[in-house]
Amino acid sequence: MLHLTINGLRVTVPEGTTILDAARSADIPIPTLCHHPKLTPYGGCRLCIVEVKGINRPVTSCTTPVAADMEVATTTPAIERMRKTILELILSDHPNDCMVCEKAGDCTLQELAYFYGVSDNRFEGERRCYTGKDHNPFIGRDMEKCILCGKCVRVCEEVQGVGAIDIAYRGFNAKICPPFEKDLSCEFCGQCVSVCPTGALTGKAWTQRGRQKDVREIDTTCPYCGCGCSLTLHVRRNEIVRVSSRDDTINEGWLCPKGRFGYTFVHSRDRLKTPLIKEKGVHREASWDEALDLIASRLSKIGKKHGPDAIGGLSSARCTNEENYLFQKFMRAVIGTNNVDHCARL
Amino acid sequence: MAGLATVFGSGAMTNSIPEIENNDLLFVIGSNTTETHPIIGLRMKKAYRRGAQIIVADPRKIDLVRFSAIWLQHRPGTDVALLNAIMHVLLKEKLIDKQFIADRTEGFDAFKKSIEDITPEKAEKITGVPAKDIVKAALLYGKAKRPAIYYTMGITQHSHGTQNVFSVANLALMTGNLGKESTGVNPLRGQNNVQGATDMGCIPNQYPGYQRVDVPAIRQKFAEAWSTELSPKPGLTATEMVLAAHEGSLKALYIMGENPMISDPDMQHTKKALQSLDFLVVQDIFMTETARLADVVLPSSCFAEKEGTFTNTERRLQKVRRAVTPPGLAREDSSIIMDIAGRLGSEMRYNCMEEVLQEIGGLWPAVAGVTYGRLEEAGLQWPCPTPDHPGTPYLFKGGFPRGKAAFTPVSFEPSKELPDADYPFILTTGRQLFQYHTGSMTRRVPELNEVAPEAYIEIHPDDARELGADDGEMLRVSSRRGSIKLKARISDRPARGLVFIPFHYHEAAANMLTNAELDPVCKIPELKVCAVRVEKETGR
C-alpha cells in the first residue's frame, strides 16, 4: 500500500493504482472524457490533468501511477484554466446542437461544458464536416460529434476482440471509421455506443424516442441466451424505447446485438392480443372465459377417457422459474401426469 | 444434464461466469461461444487478454479460433475419440491427479483400461485431427493450473450425447480439475431460463430440484405439499411426446411458450404428430408455426411484462421485472395456469410471484435462502440454502452430491447417419449471432433481420467449386427426411464435406433435414450430425 496526499487529504491505495483511481476512491472528482475503468488508460482528452509536486508539467491522472508520498493537487487555478481551454477547443469543433441531440441530458461533454461554464468560446475556425452516413441498421454514427476519445476503438478491440474501427488520417482530419470508411460491418454489439461520451454513436432505434427525463428505467434480465445479462429497459409511455445495462453485474455492462437492439418484438404488431379458438380449421377470436372453459372441459374429458398420461405439457425456457414451477405443478398435481418437459435438449 | 448428473450427482455449470477470466486454460469443445453466448465469449476473450490459452475443438473454424492456442478440427460426432486420445496422452504423461482420483472418485481402473490403447494416432484416423495436435492439446490442458472445459450443444445434440458428456467429465475427474475456483466443467445453457425450467422440474422424471418422481419418500413430500396424489411413473420427454402423439397414445398437449415445429428435428414428422392430437393448446406471444396448429391459442406476456426470476447458465437467479403492460387481452402465463387449474377444480392461488418462490424454497433447499429482496441488487447462485448464505459460485468444493464421482468408460460410436454416395455431406446445425432459437422474437426485430435476413448454408470453397456454385447462389439441400432450398455462403469455416445451416428460419428450416434419432439416456436428438445432399437449384 502506498500513501499519498491528494488536495492535502491523505489517501492510501495499492501500488499500481493510478492517481485518478486513487482520487476517485477518496471521492475527489476529476473530470474525464476518454477514461473508462474497464479499458486501457488512454490519456487523450487531457482533462484529468493534475499537478504533482516535483513534476514541472501537469500529468494525466488516468495514466500516471501513484508513487509513495506523492503530493497531488487536482484543482488549481492553472489546472482549471487548462481544462477550460481543452473544453473550448473541443467545443470549437463540435456541432453544439444539443437542443436536437439524442444524447442531451446524458452527455458527458455537455455536462462538463455546463460545469466549466463554457459559454463564449475564445476559439473558432474550421469544423469537421462529414456528410456521409453509415447505413447499418443499428448504430448511428455522427462523426462530427466525435471527440476522438477512442473509447469505441478500445472497447471494440479490448472487450469485443473485433477491431472493427480505428483512427484514420492525421491532425485535424483524424477520424474514427471502419476500414476504408465503409459502413460498419461488425457484430453490432453496440459496446461502442454504450461507452461513447457524446452523441457521436447512438442506437438508430432510439432516435426521437424520448430524452432521459421522460424515461423510466427498469432493471430486468435478458430474454435471449443463457448468459443472463442484466438489462435496463428505458420505458416511455408504456413503450420500451431503449436498452442499456448496468456495469456492476455479471455482464459488466456489455451486451450483444440481440440484448441491446433486439427488444422491439415486445411491441410487434404480430403480438397475440386475444384468445383464439379454432373452428373448422380457422382461428376465431374468443373471450378468456370461453377459451379457458373449453380447455378445462376438453382436458377433463380426455383425462377421464384416456387417463392423465394421455395429456402432455411442454413448458418453456422463455418463461420464469415461477411459471415453470406452476406449470409442472399443474401437470403433476392437477392433471396427474409426469408428462412435462421443455426444450432443454434443443 | 442427465450425463453430468449421473457423474457428479448434479448437472449444471460447475463454475460462474466471472471465474472465466481467471482460467489459465479454456478447453472449448462443441460451443460456438462468441455467437451463442456472446457475453460469456467476452469473458473468454478477457481471459485470453490476461494470458490464458484457449483450445478450441470444433468442426467449424468458429470466431474463437482467432484467439486459440490450438484448434482441433475434428469431424462432427467424433468427440469421444478425440477426448479419449487426449486422456490417453494425459495418462501416459502422468498428468493425472492421483490424490483426487483416490479420494473423490470411483471406477478409475476400469476407465483407465478403456483408454489404454486409444492412441492419438488411432484417434487421428477417426477424428481427422493430427496426432501431434492431440498431444499438444493434452499437454496444454494437463499442465494448466486452472483449466476449465466449456461445451454446448455440439457435445450434447448427438445420438451418443450422454457418452460425450461422460467423456468430458472423465477428463476433468482424472486431472482433479473440479471443485476449485475457475476450474471445472461448464455446459453453457442455450436459453435464458433453460436452467430454471430444468431446476423447476419441467422434466418428466424429476420434481423441482432434481428430485426423482420414482422415489417414494420424495413423492410423498411433494404430495403432501401439493395436497394431492402424485403419479410414480416417469413421464415422456418432449421428443417422446411427439412420438406418442404420432402413434396416438398422447391425445392432448398443452404447450406454453414453445415452438417445436421449428426446434424439433424432422419437421414433417412433428407436424403430423401435432395434427393427430385430439386437442392442442398453445400459449404464446406470437402466432408461431406450432400455434397455427392449435385448437386454442392463448395470448401470454413476454419477459418485459411480468414479475419473476430467471436462472442463467451459471445457476444465478435474477429478477425479471414488469416494465410495460401486455398488449390487448394478453395475460401472464402464471395467471392463465392458475385459472385453468381453478376450472379443473384445483385451487392454485398465489397473491404474488414471490409466494411461488417461497413454496419452491420449501421443497428444494438449494433455493431456500433466495428472496426477491435479496435479488434486488444482484443475483444469487444456488445452492443458497439459508437467508444469510451468499450463494455458491462454484460447485463441489467439499465433495460431490453423490459422494464419489464416477468414471464412466466410454467408447467411440459413430453417429447414426453418416455420409454415403447418395448423401455425401455431413450437415451440422446451430445458431448465429443475430438470430435466436426459432426466430419468433428476433425475426420480428427489423434491424436484426436486416443483417441476418435469410437462411444460408455454409459450404467450403472447394466443395462449392465442385458443385459449380457461386456465393449467394440458391442450393437445394436434401436429406432422407426432407428438402429445403437456401443460399450458399462460401466460407472456410466448415471443413470439406461439412455444411452448416442455422436453424432459425422457418422458410428454410434446417429441421426439415435433421435426424430425430435420440440419445438413449437423455432423449436429446442428433441435431448436430446427419447426411445430406447438396445440389444447385435449377429451373425454379
Added chain:
Amino acid sequence: MKSSLTIRICMGTGGIAAGGADVMAVFADQLATKGIRADIRKHCSIHKVGCRGLCAKDVLVDVIRNGDKTTYQYIKPDMVERIIEEHVVGGNPVQEWAVGEDYHQFHDKQIKVVLSDCGNINPEDIDSYISAGGYSALEQAVKMTPAETIALIKKSGLRGRGGAGFPTGVKWEICRSVDASQKYIICNADEGDPGAFMDRSVIEGNPHAVIEGMTVGAVAIGADKGYVYIRAEYPLAVERLRNALKQARERSFLGKNILGSGINFDIRVKLGAGAFVCGEETALIASIEGLRGMPRAKPPFPVYKGLWGKPTVINNVETLANIPHIIRKGAEWYASFGTEKSKGTKVFALTGKIRNSGLIEVPMGIPLREIIFDIGGGIENNRKIKAVQTGGPSGGCIPAELLDITVDFESLARVGSIVGSGGMVVLDETDCMVNIAKFFLQFTQSESCGKCVPCRIGTKRLLEILERVTAGKGRLGDIELLESLANDIKATSLCGLGQTAPNPVLSTIKYFRDEFEAHITKKKCPAGVCRDLLSFVVLKDFCKGCGACKRVCPAGAITGERKQTHAIDPEVCVKCGACFDACKFKAIGKG
C-alpha cells in the same frame, strides 16, 4: 612510389540527385576506353562515397593521383572527359573547376567524429569500413563487461542526439538494471524534421558505424533483438543498411555467437510509413508492433516497458554512430570536445539563406556566429541575417542579436530554442517571422496523430490565428490569444510533438513581436512576404512604359500605353509579384 589513382564520387542522396550516378558512369566508361585501368592496374579505383556535407556544390568528385587530392565541384558528365585528359592522364588538375577557398573554410572549423568516415569510405563495402578501424570497437566491447561499457559511455558524457539530450549511458544503465527475459534496442532513424538529413547521410555514408554502435549497446544492455526504424522515404539508406546488415552477419558481427563471444544479437529493419510522430519513441514502438503510430503516456518509459512491454532502449542514429568512436578512442577523448554539460560534437543540417548549405559537424559550444559566417559562408546575396531557426518544428528562432551565443543544449534552451535533432535554418530580412511560425505549425498540425485534444485541435486553432494574421485579418488580442493557447498546448499535450509544436510561435512572438503587431494593427508585412498584405504600385518616376509588367501579369491588372506610365488596378491584382520580378527599372513598388 607506385602510381595510384582513386576517384571518389559523392553518391549520397544529394549527390545522386545532382547527377552523381551519371558522372560515375562516364568516369568508368572513359577510363576503360582509354585503357587507364590497365595502365595503373589495381591501384586504380573509382568508388562511390557517402555525403561529405557540402551538398550545395554537388556533384563533388575527388581525384587522388599518387596521393595528391584535388576536389572538383559542380561536376557534370560532360566535364569528365577534360578532367581525365588533363588531370588523370596529363597530371594537371583543372583548376577552374576545383573547389575554392569557401570549400576549405566549410571544412576547417568542423570536427568530424560521426561524419569522419562519410565521404571517404565506400558505404557498400564492409572492408572499407574495417580498414578505417571499423568493428574494432565491437571486438573490444564483447571483451568488456556491460558495466565497463556503460561506465565508459557515461564518462564520455554522450547525450542523445535525437532531441531531448538524455545521457545515453544512463539510459543503458537503467535498461540493464531492469529484470526481464527479453530486451530490445531500437535505432530511431525516423528523421522527420523538414530540412533535416543528418541521419540519412550517416546511414547512407557509413551504415556500419550505426550497426556497430547498436551492437555495442545491445551487448551492454543485454538485448538480443534490435530494430532500425527507418523512413521508407529513404530508399538509398535502407538499401545500404540492408546490405551492411548482410555483410555484418557474414562476418559474425551480428547474429548468433558474435565474434565467438557467445552473445547473440540481430537487427531487423522496420520501415516507417512517413508519419512524423513515429519519431516519438512510444509512437515508434506502436508502429513496430503493427499498430497505428500513436504515442502513449509516459511513464512507464520504454526502458521499463517498451516494445511488446519489454525494456527497450531507443537511440538516435547519430548517437549510435558516436559509440564506436568513443569505445575506440576513449571517453576522455570524446569529452574533450564540447562544454561542461554538452560533450562531443553535433551534426547540423545547415540550410536556408546561407551560402554553404549542407551537413556540418561541430563541437558543442561553438559560437553560432562561427557556424553561420565561417562554416556557412554568410548570407546569400549579402542580405542581413534576421534569425536562425534551430531544432526543426519543435525548436525556436534565435534572433540575429543573439548570434554570439554558443551552440549547446543549455544555452539554446536558455534563449527559448533547442538543439533538437539538428536542423538549422538561417533566415534573412526577406523572411517574415509570422509566416515562418505558420509554416512550422502547418507541418506539426498536419502531422499530429490526433490522439490528444490540445495537439489535434489546439494546433489547428493556433494555425488558424496565424493564418488570419498573415491574411490581414488579425484582431487585437490575437498575440495574447496565441501566447495563452500556445502555453496551454505545451503544458497539456500528450507527447513531444504537441508539447513543442508551439515553440516556433512563442519564440517568434518573443523576439519579433513587432512583426506580429505590424501584421495586426498596420496590416503590413514588413518582410513583404505575406501576399494578402502587399500592394503593388507602379512608381511613376521609374516607369519607362516598356510594357514588360503588362505582358507577365496573369490577371490583366496592368494597363498603360507604350512609353507611358503604367498603372496597376488593385481590385484586379492577384499580388503574384510577377510584375515586380519582370521590371528591369525597379519601377514596381511592393509593400
